[in-house]
Every structure is written in C-alpha cells, then in structure tokens.
Amino acid sequence: MTSRWEVINHTADLALRVYGRDLPDLFVSAALAMFDQVDPIAVCNRAPTAERQVHVDGDDRESLLVNWLNELLYLHETHREAYFHFTLRSLHCDPASHPDRRRQSAALPRASRCTLSALVCGAPSLHPQRLIKAATFHGLHIEPSPQGLAATIVFDV
Amino acid sequence: MTSKQELRRLEEWLWEIPKEHRRDMRVPARIYADEKLLEAALQDKSVEQLINTACLPGVVKYALAMPDIHQGYGPPIGGVAAMSMQDGVISPGAVGYDINCGVRLLSSNLEANQVKPIMGEIMDVLYAQLPTGVGKGGDLRVSGRDMDDVLEKGAAWVVSKGFGTKEDLEHTEERGAMPAASAVAVSRRAKERGGDQLGTLGAGNHFVELGEVSAIYDQGAAQAFGLHEGQLVLWVHSGSRGLGHQVCTDYVNSMQRAVAKYHITLPDRELVCAPVTSPEGQEYMAAMACAANYAWANRQMLMHRVRRILEKVLAQRLPRPSFRLIYDIAHNIAKIEHFGLNGQRTKLLVHRKGATRSFGPGHPDLPADYRAVGQPVLVPGDMGTASYVLVGTNEAADLSFASSCHGAGRVASRHAASRQIRGEDLQRRLADRGITVRGPWKGLAEEAPEAYKDIDSVVNVVVKAGLARLVARTVPLGVVKG
Numbered sequence: 001m002t003s004r005w006e007v008i009n010h011t012a013d014l015a016l017r018v019y020g021r022d023l024p025d026l027f028v029s030a031a032l033a034m035f036d037q038v039d040p041i042a043v044c045n046r047a048p049t050a051e052r053q054v055h056v057d058g059d060d061r062e063s064l065l066v067n068w069l070n071e072l073l074y075l076h077e078t079h080r081e082a083y084f085h086f087t088l089r090s091l092h093c094d095p096a097s098h099p100d101r102r103r104q105s106a107a108l109p110r111a112s113r114c115t116l117s118a119l120v121c122g123a124p125s126l127h128p129q130r131l132i133k134a135a136t137f138h139g140l141h142i143e144p145s146p147q148g149l150a151a152t153i154v155f156d157v
Numbered sequence: 158m159t160s161k162q163e164l165r166r167l168e169e170w171l172w173e174i175p176k177e178h179r180r181d182m183r184v185p186a187r188i189y190a191d192e193k194l195l196e197a198a199l200q201d202k203s204v205e206q207l208i209n210t211a212c213l214p215g216v217v218k219y220a221l222a223m224p225d226i227h228q229g230y231g232p233p234i235g236g237v238a239a240m241s242m243q244d245g246v247i248s249p250g251a252v253g254y255d256i257n258c259g260v261r262l263l264s265s266n267l268e269a270n271q272v273k274p275i276m277g278e279i280m281d282v283l284y285a286q287l288p289t290g291v292g293k294g295g296d297l298r299v300s301g302r303d304m305d306d307v308l309e310k311g312a313a314w315v316v317s318k319g320f321g322t323k324e325d326l327e328h329t330e331e332r333g334a335m336p337a338a339s340a341v342a343v344s345r346r347a348k349e350r351g352g353d354q355l356g357t358l359g360a361g362n363h364f365v366e367l368g369e370v371s372a373i374y375d376q377g378a379a380q381a382f383g384l385h386e387g388q389l390v391l392w393v394h395s396g397s398r399g400l401g402h403q404v405c406t407d408y409v410n411s412m413q414r415a416v417a418k419y420h421i422t423l424p425d426r427e428l429v430c431a432p433v434t435s436p437e438g439q440e441y442m443a444a445m446a447c448a449a450n451y452a453w454a455n456r457q458m459l460m461h462r463v464r465r466i467l468e469k470v471l472a473q474r475l476p477r478p479s480f481r482l483i484y485d486i487a488h489n490i491a492k493i494e495h496f497g498l499n500g501q502r503t504k505l506l507v508h509r510k511g512a513t514r515s516f517g518p519g520h521p522d523l524p525a526d527y528r529a530v531g532q533p534v535l536v537p538g539d540m541g542t543a544s545y546v547l548v549g550t551n552e553a554a555d556l557s558f559a560s561s562c563h564g565a566g567r568v569a570s571r572h573a574a575s576r577q578i579r580g581e582d583l584q585r586r587l588a589d590r591g592i593t594v595r596g597p598w599k600g601l602a603e604e605a606p607e608a609y610k611d612i613d614s615v616v617n618v619v620v621k622a623g624l625a626r627l628v629a630r631t632v633p634l635g636v637v638k639g
Contacts, residue, residue, distance in 0.1 A: 007572050009570050009572065009573065010228060010570055010572075011201045011203070011227045011228040011567050011568070011569070011570055012227050012228055012229050012234055012567050012570075013228075013229060013230060014571065014572070038291075059413055059414065062426070063410070066410070067410060070406045070410075073402075074346055074350070074403065074406075077292065077350055077399050078346075078349055078350060080292055125292060128290075128291035129597075129599055130291060130360070130599075131359060131360035131361055131639075133254040133255060133405075134254045134402055134405065134406045134409075136230040136231070136250070136409075137230075137250075137425070137426035137427045137429070138230030138250075138425060138426075139230075140426065154230045154427075156229075156253070156254045156255070156402075157361055157571065
C-alpha cells in the first residue's frame with residue numbers, strides 16, 4: 001500500500017482503494033493509481049514529454065470521477081501515452097450533486113452539475129503492463145475517511 | 158454477503174434465492190452449481206451481484222448464474238437475464254465493456270503428434286508475428302466509410318477483403334453480423350479507438366491455443382463438427398477491443414440520465430439501463446450490435462492471420478496443412494430471441510455476460526450442417542488443464558434461456574495470482590507437462606491455471622443440469638497469451 005492508494009482483492013477485475021485530502025486530491029490519487037497499474041515503468045521515469053488538456057463533466061462526484069478516469073484511458077489508448085502529473089485547474093460540484101440529494105430529484109436537469117478541467121502530463125507508454133478497459137460505477141461512493149476522502153473504484157481489466 | 162442457508166436447493170445442481178430474499182427483487186435468482194462451486198461463489202460478491210440483476214425492471218422468470226459464476230461489476234460474470242420486450246430494460250453494464258468477447262474453434266487436417274515436436278518453434282512464430290498484448294495495434298487501419306462498413310457488416314467485411322471464406326461466416330454466430338447495427342450510434346471516439354485494432358488479440362484472458370482432442374464423448378456430434386481423437390485443433394479468444402470498451406463507456410455514461418428520466422431505481426449504478434423500446438435503449442442496441450460486429454470482424458481477421466501463419470510454418474514439414482472454422486460464439490452480448498413463457502412463444506431480450514448461447518437441435522438460426530445436432534458450445538478452460546466442446550440442448554431453452562457456461566471462471570484475483578506465481582516459473586512448469594506458453598510474464602502469472610475453477614466440475618454441472626451435452630475434450634499443447 002502507498003499513502004494514496006491500495007489494491008483491493010477482486011476476483012475477476014481490478015479494484016483500487018484511493019485516498020485524498022479533498023476532492024481534487026482524490027481525483028489525482030485515482031489517476032496516479034490507475035496509471036501505476038497501466039504502465040508503472042513510464043510512471044516511475046517521471047520525465048514528462050507530452051501534455052493534454054482534459055475537460056470532463058458529470059451529474060455528480062462519482063460520475064465525474066468515472067468520466068475523468070475513462071477520459072484518461074481514452075487518451076492513453078489513442079496517443080499511446082501514460083500520464084503521471086496532473087494539475088487540476090478547476091473542479092466544481094454543485095452541492096445538489098450529492099448522491100443523497102440526487103436520489104430525491106425526480107429527473108435531472110440537462111446541465112451537468114460537476115465539471116473538471118486539468119492539464120495532464122506524461123510520456124510515451126512503451127511498456128504497458130495492463131489493459132484497463134474502463135473505470136466502472138460498481139459500488140462507487142466517495143466517502144469521508146481519516147485521510148479526508150476515499151473511494152473504491154472497480155476497473156474492468 | 159449471502160449465506161448458503163439462505164439458498165433453496167431445487168435440484169442436485171440448482172440453487173435458488175427466492176424473490177422474498179430482498180424487497181427489490183422482481184424474480185428469484187438461480188445458480189447452477191455443485192456444492193464446491195457454490196461455496197466458491199459465496200466467497201465474493203457474485204451472488205449479491207446476481208441478486209441485484211434480479212431487480213432489473215422487466216426481468217422475467219429468474220436471473221441466472223452459470224457454474225463458472227464469479228464476481229464482476231453490475232451482474233456477475235456467468236450471469237444471464239432475459240427481459241420482456243414490453244416493460245423490460247437493456248443494460249450496457251449487463252453486457253460488459255468487452256462487447257462480444259467470444260471464442261472460436263478450428264479443426265485441422267493434422268494429428269497433434271505431427272506438430273508436438275515443433276510446438277516451441279510454432280509458438281515463437283505466432284508470438285512474434287501476431288499483434289498481441291496491451292496497446293498493440295494491427296497493420297490494417299480503417300476509418301470513415303470503411304469503419305462504418307465494418308460496424309454494419311461485421312465479419313463479412315473482412316472476408317470481402319480477403320481475410321477468410323464464406324464458409325467461415327456460415328460457422329459464425331449471427332453469421333458474423335447483427336442486423337440491428339447502425340454506425341451512427343457509435344461515437345467518433347469509439348471508431349478512433351478501433352481504427353488500428355482489427356485483427357489484434359488484446360490482453361488479459363485473450364489467447365490463441367493449439368490443442369489436442371483428448372476424448373470424444375459423442376461420436377455423432379463430433380463427426381458433424383469435424384472432430385476426432387488425437388486431432389490438432391486451434392482456439393482463438395478475443396473481443397471488440399477499444400472500440401467495444403468505448404461504446405460501453407459512452408452508454409453507461411449517457412444512460413445515467415435515462416435512469417432518472419424513466420424513474421428506474423437500481424441497487425448498483427453499473428446496472429444503468431433504459432427501456433428496451435425507448436430511444437436510449439434502441440440507440441444502445443444499435444451501438445452494441447456495431448461493437449459485436451467489430452468483434453466478429455476482429456476474430457475473423459485474427460483467425461485468418463493465425464491460420465496463414467500456421468499453414469506457412471507447417472507446410473515446410475507436412476503436406477497441405479489446413480484449418481477449418483467449426484464455430485464462433487459470443488459470450489458478452491444482448492440478443493433478441495424467442496422462448497416459451499407462460500405457454501406463449503415470447504420475444505425476449507437475453508443479456509449474457511460471460512455466458513454462451515446453447516441452441517438445441519433443429520433451431521433455425523443454426524448453420525445447415527449443424528442443425529440436426531445442435532449448436533457447438535465452446536468452453537475454453539485454463540491454459541494448463543482442458544477445454545470442452547459441448548452441444549446445445551432443447552431443454553436449455555426452458556432451463557436457462559438457452560445459455561451455458563463460457564469458461565472455467567476465475568477463483569483467485571489477478572493481484573493474488575501475480576503475487577503468488579512468477580510467469581517464468583509457470584512457463585517452466587507447464588513446459589515440463591508438454592505445454593508451451595508464450596506471453597508477458599505478468600500476464601502469464603495472472604492467468605495461471607490455479608487462478609481458475611476446475612473446468613471438469615463446471616462442465617459436469619452444465620451437462621448434469623441438461624444445459625448442454627458433452628462432445629469432446631481438448632488439452633492445450635501451445636498457448637500465446639495477450
């Protein structure tokens with residue numbers, strides 16, 4: 001285990017427990033944890049040669065987290081890069097996007113309630129170790145933890 | 158976690174969790190398993206995931222688990238759920254990210270003993286020449302109109318480009334293309350991800366295997382499929398690659414809103430869904446069919462490459478080696494099929510996630526040369542034990558919506574397997590048993606035989622329960638892992 005994430009037992013797929021002081025820190029932990037699984041060699045080298053702008057949205061914090069990770073997987077696969085430096089320029093969540101409040105609403109408005117903009121830096125992914133198909137919503141809850149926030153993310157591998 | 162005491166034993170091989178077990182269950186959940194396989198399923202969240210599947214709107218009769226059930230996300234792997242076309246839903250998560258992950262089996266005109274002495278050389282050539290592993294693209298790039306043709310025509314498109322024969326299409330489920338496909342339902346991103354991945358193996362549990370038919374149990378069916386004891390056979394396991402992953406990602410995301418729009422309450426957000434007949438449901442169906450067609454095109458092209466490589470390598474030593482496709486089946490898919498329900502022939506949408514279709518004799522969707530015996534049900538096991546060829550039964554229509562198991566099913570996590578086993582050691586250990594394996598060390602370790610259930614037990618349950626009949630058993634001789 002590192003201070004930011006740990007691998008949780010999952011029979012068929014990959015489950016990562018990630019931690020952060022706050023929401024942006026949790027999102028960075030999740031991205032670091034994922035790329036540590038995908039291409040640990042590129043992540044260890046930590047000499048960035050590529051950068052990408054990322055903009056994602058979601059209906060709540062959990063969907064923003066899933067969409068963030070899946071956006072990074074899309075960039076990884078299409079550019080054959082691994083990312084290891086993440087600057088979150090903005091991360092906004094409407095208070096109404098809390099899951100408890102979402103359940104009370106009969107229907108969602110058209111506009112997304114959470115948005116994220118980030119600059120991600122990385123390098124060519126020359127020795128990918130693991131194919132991650134997607135981050136899933138399965139059992140996903142961002143919850144308080146002694147570190148601040150925590151979430152367990154199940155990835156299809 | 159569900160305990161064994163909460164299950165009712167209906168038959169020696171069938172267990173039920175009654176509808177009353179949880180308030181949100183709409184139908185009972187049933188598991189095909191012997192005592193040991195059931196105990197394994199109760200060790201993780203598989204059964205809870207099956208119960209969640211029994212909560213989906215419009216699910217009919219029961220949510221089912223095959224004996225290779227194990228924990229996934231959304232439904233368990235090995236899960237089957239049939240939905241009413243009137244008030245049922247379609248769920249991208251209940252199909253999975255690797256849409257139409259599937260397997261095909263080829264017979265050959267060779268005896269295994271003829272190639273055993275050169276298996277190392279064959280595996281080296283295959284591993285060197287096939288695009289395998291994480292992030293590996295192929296040498297054919299498709300985009301624009303060609304990509305749309307792949308998505309709508311499936312395996313027939315790659316055959317039209319010279320990668321195979323019309324006979325291959327006859328021996329492919331759906332003849333390699335679902336007619337519901339519409340390329341406009343697939344995002345630019347998905348098409349981009351699939352642009353250079355046709356004819357590639359991928360990673361994880363995907364593989365190419367040369368095996369030997371070690372036993373024949375049903376001479377008639379084996380003869381119809383072109384199998385005999387001692388014969389060299391070829392297995393190919395792959396899916397829809399990044400294109401399918403992106404299609405599922407896109408629709409799991411967009412359907413989060415459909416759930417709110419149609420007032421659907423779910424126990425797990427990964428079971429996100431929309432009514433089958435809704436615009437959202439129909440759009441996903443069209444996109445899923447495209448991804449399924451891409452997968453059939455991918456396996457067709459990959460198989461053809463393997464076939465050409467093998468024929469070239471073997472032709473140096475043996476007269477006119479050739480390989481013929483027996484059948485290709487999907488095991489992550491949702492399909493409209495007809496079944497008896499309350500005494501009526503009823504159209505249903507059957508989700509199979511890690512489960513294989515198993516039509517019995519006489520089914521009109523089977524190729525003419527197999528119609529009298531039934532559909533080949535292909536069950537690949539782990540790389541150190543065995544695989545099976547079964548044949549579908551007509552009883553399976555009532556018992557399991559004509560579904561059977563898709564493999565051995567994992568019992569240990571990849572993380573646990575890679576911590577306990579070194580790929581190099583596994584390669585040596587299997588070589589001592591006459592099995593040549595090639596692949597990345599980590600990938601080999603994660604796919605070690607001990608990470609899987611006992612394939613003989615899984616198949617035994619399927620056969621005893623009447624979901625399929627035994628035809629043949631094959632044992633691995635050489636395996637390339639992605």
